[in-house]
Amino acid sequence: PVYQSVCLYYMLLVPFCLHGNRCEVSLWDSDEPVPREELLKGVQGAHGLLCLLSDKIDAEVLDAAGPNLKVISTLSVGFDHLALDEIKKRGIRVGYTPDVLTDATAELTVALLLATARRLPEGVEEVKNGGWSSWKPLWLCGYGLSGSTVGVIGLGRIGMAIARRLMPFGVKRLLYSGRTAKAHAAEVNGEFVPLDTLVSESDFIVVSCSLTPETQGLCDKAFFSKMKNTAVFVNSSRGAVVNQEDLYEALSSGQIAAAGLDVTTPEPLPTNHPLLTLKNCVVLPHIGSATYSTRGIMAALSAQNLLGGLQGTDMPSELTY
Numbered sequence: 001p002v003y004q005s006v007c008l009y010y011m012l013l014v015p016f017c018l019h020g021n022r023c024e025v026s027l028w029d030s031d032e033p034v035p036r037e038e039l040l041k042g043v044q045g046a047h048g049l050l051c052l053l054s055d056k057i058d059a060e061v062l063d064a065a066g067p068n069l070k071v072i073s074t075l076s077v078g079f080d081h082l083a084l085d086e087i088k089k090r091g092i093r094v095g096y097t098p099d100v101l102t103d104a105t106a107e108l109t110v111a112l113l114l115a116t117a118r119r120l121p122e123g124v125e126e127v128k129n130g131g132w133s134s135w136k137p138l139w140l141c142g143y144g145l146s147g148s149t150v151g152v153i154g155l156g157r158i159g160m161a162i163a164r165r166l167m168p169f170g171v172k173r174l175l176y177s178g179r180t181a182k183a184h185a186a187e188v189n190g191e192f193v194p195l196d197t198l199v200s201e202s203d204f205i206v207v208s209c210s211l212t213p214e215t216q217g218l219c220d221k222a223f224f225s226k227m228k229n230t231a232v233f234v235n236s237s238r239g240a241v242v243n244q245e246d247l248y249e250a251l252s253s254g255q256i257a258a259a260g261l262d263v264t265t266p267e268p269l270p271t272n273h274p275l276l277t278l279k280n281c282v283v284l285p286h287i288g289s290a291t292y293s294t295r296g297i298m299a300a301l302s303a304q305n306l307l308g309g310l311q312g313t314d315m316p317s318e319l320t321y
């Protein structure tokens, strides 16, 4: 048996999983995330689990599943929602969806950067609410990429795809930071620099690293205080890389120019959250990979990962951990 916490992908996954009576699937039958109690009940005795990034897979879930569980397949590239140490102890294989969402996520990040820097949501709002009185020289002015310095924190698959897309806008310098220098950085003339240098010299900072104990809360008061007052901050990785109180302070005090976030803590962000009162903060509901075709490919890949794990064969994208 397989427990699938995803209803949306029913159409794609079921043919994969049921073909030739390969497995019996029980499905959470709603678009809403599976409630914790349902998940704990649903996984009992399962050999496989297909989950979303909103499902926290920890010791409690693994214990509820029991010793049958051989494979966890997540419909995401991020895996900070999986307690890997606990999963490892139990010898469970993990599948995820890298690569297939790189282009969609990079595209969304560039869209968010431009929307934030050029104040698109504010402009749209003004057109609708009658705030557009005439063409005015300084009204709704923002910041452009031409001649700028861009800093990418985490030049991995997605960071690199973002850099490739930004360079043709006339970016002058591309800085990046992370654990190690990357050979592929040469393609975008990327300069490997210490984080402090990146933060103080960039006009745009894009966070594209994974959430780990080292990156948790990386963007805090000290970080924002080193940024230029005219700099724009963009995060499309995980909300917990940012200390949101410190970000609020930096945005409301004019310490930094603007922020665009596709990820927050928590998700969804409560509608009364202070960040949502700020005109210079653009918040999107975690839609980096949200194109029809990408989500379809992610669904198919997670089904194939699941089957590989169940059959004890290769998984197309197995996480080595």
Ligand code: GLV
Pocket (backbone or CB within 6 Å): 053, 075, 076, 077, 078, 079, 101, 237, 288, 289
């Ligand atoms: C999205 O955030 C993902 O991890 O796939």
Ligand code: GLV
Pocket (backbone or CB within 6 Å): none
């Ligand atoms: C803008 O529309 C311009 O003509 O400068």
